[in-house]
Amino acid sequence: MAAVSFRQVHKAFGDTVTIPSLDLDIADGEFVSLLGPSGCGKTTTLRMLAGLEQPTRGTIEIGGREVQTLPPAQRDIAMVFQSYALYPHxxxxxxxxxxxxxRGVPKQQWPALLQQVVQLLQLEPLLARKPKQLSGGQQQRVALGRALIRNPKVFLLDEPLSNLDAKLRAHMRAELIELHQRIGTTTVYVTHDQLEAMTMSTRIAVMNGGVLQQFAAPDEIYYRPANLFVAGFIGTPAMSLADATLIRADDGFVVSAGGLSLRLPAAALSLHAPREVVLGLRPEDVVLGAGPWHARVKVVEPTGHESIVLLDCGGVALVARVASDLPLAAELRAGDDVPFxxxxxxxHVFARDSGARLNRDEANVTALRRTRDAA
Ligand SMILES: Nc1ncnc2c1ncn2[C@@H]1O[C@H](COP(=O)(O)OP(=O)(O)OP(=O)(O)O)[C@@H](O)[C@H]1O
Ligand SMILES: [Mg+2]
Incomplete structure (x- = not known):
């Protein structure tokens, strides 16, 4: 096992800069996901760690040793690709x-090593089969087994579950979590699936345009997104984001957007908060049925255990969740006026220009008074 560090890693393909400057410290035994939209540089980052791609500048360390000039075979890593890359014959x-x-491991050692991996991944009944006689999930386990048998210091996985159907993905997710709990090998996992990242990771590195946006535990990323990009990217349905104005009041701030006007205590926001902000509300934090504000229901989307409700509050689009077992869920119709x-x-409050989070999360935000809306 080993820690992994990227220090001022810069990567360009010709004239195109893919990663301007990446600093990332992954602790020994962590399960870190690189998460971000297509083309943000996740695979490039992983390939540089694996040695399949050279950084243009900067250093990469595995277990305290600089590896950026070493070939893949000398890095003591194992990589599992999206395609599994099993030998069909x-x-x-x-x-x-x-x-x-x-690697020239003496043949008499193979059975014992194989047995360990086979037990861990429950592959016993499949050993004699060829890859084409396996389901996607089974192929995935074989690819993992082939990586595991090397007992690497670091596991690198690039979207290993993306070829699987939803049910099998959920199953493999749980298996990977359990596997990591048992063997504890430092793992770097590339995905653009936020559910995978949220459920499996000790920490998530959210990337956009080659730039690290936030590197933190899943809860931290969800409840305290560092900027507008992370706020909008993490969460399904997404956080509602509305341009708002912020005015300093006697004992705090008033944040106004359309028919919404929220009074926040002085301790809630940075004192340097600008006037032009973006207000962010997660669907579960907009509680329908009673309250000082009103909105018009635009669409009700039943999903089973809950309905997703799209609202208009004086020109501001909001999304709310309503549990299906509440009477309200059955009553809501498009066009209704509903208090919330x-x-x-x-x-969440962000600076409109820089996108930076303005909430002072360390402050104990208790005062929950608000002004009645104008809508
Ligand atoms: N060999 C290459 N030559 C030129 N450009 C490249 C090369 N490899 C990657 N890129 C570019 O670098 C950027 C990042 O690519 P990368 O594959 O790392 O993205 P990604 O985050 O893994 O995306 P995806 O989710 O689609 O797999 C893209 O704009 C891509 O076109
Ligand atoms: Mg990729």
């Missing part, structure tokens, strides 16, 4: 021990 067992052959409340301590 070899059996499952032969696929798994392949890295041992390649807001969890003020969970209102």
């Amino acid at each position: 070899l059996s499952v067992a032969e696929n798994i021990v392949y890295p041992l052959r390649k 409340d807001v969890s003020l301590s969970r209102a």
Whole structure:
């Protein structure tokens, strides 16, 4: 096992800069996801760690050793690709021990090593089969087995579950979490699926345009997004974001957007908060049925255990969740006028120009008074 560090890593392909400057410190034994939209540089980052791509500048360390000039074979890493890359003419067992052959591990050691991996991944009944006789999830386990048998210091996985159907993905997600809990190997996992990142990771590195936006635990990313990009990217349905004006009041701030006007205590926001802000509310923090504000229902989307409700509050688009077992869920119709409340301590405020978060999260935000809306 080993820690991993990127220090001022810059990567350009020709004239095109993909990663301007990346600093990232992954602790020994962590499960870190690189999460971000297509083209943000996740795979490039992983390939530089694996040695399949050279950084243009900067250093990469694995276990305290600089590796950026070493070939992949000398980095003590194992990578699992989206395509699994199994050898079709070899059996499952032969696929798994392949890295041992390649590395010159004496043949008499193979059965014991194979047995460990087979037990861990429950591959016993499949050992004699060829890859094409396996389901996607089984192929995935074989690819993992082939990586595991090398007992690497670091595991690198690039969207390993993206070829699987939703049910199998959920299953493999749980298996990967359990596997990591058992073996504790430092893991770097590339995904653009936020659910995967949220459920599996000790920390998530959110990237956009080659720039690290936030590197923090899943809860932190969800409840305290560092900027507008992270706020909008994480969460389904997405956080409602509305341009708002911020005015300093006697004992705090008033944030106004359309038919919404929220009074926040002085301790809630940075004292340097500008006038032009963006107000962010997560769907679960817009509570329909009672409260000082009103909105018009535009669309009701039943999803099973809850309905997602799209609202218009004096020109501001909001999204709310309503649990299906509430009478309100059955009553709501498009065009209805519905009162609602807001969890003020969970209102997010961002600077409109820089996108930076303005909430002072360390402050104990208790005062939850608000002004009645104008709408
Ligand atoms: N070999 C290459 N030559 C030129 N440009 C490249 C090369 N590899 C990647 N890029 C560019 O670098 C950027 C980042 O690509 P990368 O594959 O790292 O994105 P990603 O975050 O993994 O995206 P996805 O989610 O689509 O897999 C993209 O704009 C891509 O076109
Ligand atoms: Mg990729």
